[in-house]
Amino acid sequence: MRILLTGGTVLSLDPAVGDFASGDVLVEDGVIVEVAERIDAPDAEVIDATDRIVLPGFVDTHRHTWQTAFRGMGADWTFADYLATMHGTLRPRYQPEDVYLGNLLGRLEALHSGVTTMLDWFHCAESPEHADAAVAGLRDAPGRSIFCYGAGWGTTDPIDAEIRRVHSGFSGNGLVTMALGLRGADYTTMDTVASDLELAAELGLRTSLHVASVGTQRPIADLREHRLLRATTTFVHANGIADDELRMLADVGSSVSISPDVELKMGFGWPMTGRVLAAGLRPALSIDDCPAVGGDMFSTMRTAYAVQRGLDGGLRSRDLLEYATVDGARACGLETRTGSLTPGKDADVILLRADDLTVFPVFDPAGTVVTAGHPGLVDTVLVAGHVVKHDGVLVDVDLPALRARLLESRDRIATAAGIPLGGTWRPLPESE
Incomplete structure (x- = not known):
């Protein structure tokens, strides 16, 4: 052909x-x-x-695709609002079919906007059936996808058996492959991180984790002290990480995924584009979550570009194209393929x-x-x-039927959660 x-x-x-x-x-x-x-x-x-x-095609290195049904709901959310709503209120109401539809429609939307490769950072693992549905949603969309399984996210629970079970369903280097979403260093113990990395190495999986620095925290230095930095790990966000810690990542060959729209809107801090470059790293780009921001790489590139130009006058427009393509592919371990x-x-x-x-x-x-x-x-x-x-x-996608199913899914979850449809919604502060 x-x-x-x-x-x-x-x-x-x-x-x-x-x-x-x-x-x-x-x-x-x-x-x-x-x-x-x-x-x-x-x-x-x-x-x-x-x-x-x-x-x-563009490469999105980090997206929580299961949340697609609530697109736009988090336009005014802080990070605390996001955690309280998506993970505290909505996630427990998700059934496997809801996960499937979110992943399928979210992956199709990414393809529609030119994202040919996407890492799906999945942390709605309410049951093994939820994970299987997420994988099925990716497989039913004709894109190159990486199922990054965040099993046991935020816990120290054993995950070996579940990761091995899901991994057994992947074979060869097809369009849908697998990675492991690490549970640290901000959300769990170093022993858990070490165990997860050992499992990933055994199964040949790349890893990804969310990381940031608050106050006097030095998560990258802590990981290095415990000999847990790997070239095969992508660090998501990294806002506030010290310059010497970024150089630690450069020394070992790790990658950094920047989600500029979410980071600015939810109060993470300035996107780390310029500081990552100064440390000798090449940033990759990602959307993060569509309840809060648009799902296309165009707006992501534009935000990262405008912010860094405003901070120090650096970057050329072509740099952003490289972050969204070749550097994203490298962060996903796919630089020889795409x-x-x-x-x-x-x-x-x-x-x-x-x-x-x-x-x-x-x-x-x-x-x-x-x-x-x-x-x-x-x-x-x-x-x-x-x-x-x-x-x-x-091509060959029945969008009217899929739209109807996703709306039905969204309405059922929102009703179960007691959330009215339409308009602006934020969780009440604890004081209220």
Whole structure:
């Protein structure tokens, strides 16, 4: 199966390949085989990329996808509101079917906006059936997904048997793979972190954990003291982490995932983009949770860019494209498979409309994508060479039926939780 993307403005995100004002990308059996100004492939299926910007699909390194049904509910939430509502009030009412629908619709929405690779940080493991439903939701969406299982999140309960059970259902290097969501260092004990890391190493799983510094806390230094820093771990947020601790992460080869919109809105502190770079790390980007923020990488890039430019005048627009593609792929351990339009990598490709009035005329393609891009520009999406969105429409997806099921799920959970639908809702302070 050969596909030729022809006549588009190509941003390869690979310095060895370069960019083309007008170029072609040839895909064979799901893999990029050539990127050039002009490719002769008379036997290939042709996708006309005229008036399109062709670039690698975005990589979201951390999203709590199960929360999709409550999109927009947390627009005004603090982090305390989020914990009280999503985890204290709503999560206990979730049934496996609710998890399945949240993951499926959330993953489809990410694909719709050009996110070809997404790490699903799952911490709604109310039962083994909930975990199985989350995996099924990802598998029923045609994207490249990583099920990062946060089993026993916030506890010291044994998780070995459950992790092994879920892991046994994964095989090879398919589109849906597995990672382990660590429970420390902010939420549990060092012994628990050590045990989880040992299990992850045995099963060959990468790991991810939420971390921040409050007051005099030095979580990264504590992990290093206990010899628990790993190159295969992604640290999410890292707000307030000291500069020398960031250098510890750089020394061991860890990665950092920044969620700028949530971090600013919920009071985590300034996104760590500039400080992470100064420490010798390359940041990756993530959405975090859609009840509070939009689910697209365009707004995420724009926020990270504007904030850091405001703080120190640093960064170029193209830097943000790299964080959202090649650096995200590296943080997920997928740098040899995706993240750039490099011959030999899987064809995870998106085509953005350059003739849309919101961006026309395009002078600087990279600058336009970062400063003015939005999901409405996403015309075509390929994952491993398969067209999953074309002419602005997801392929072979019955959205009306799925929308109806998700609304039914949301309404049932909200009613069970005693939360009225519509308008603004926040939990009452404890004093009230």
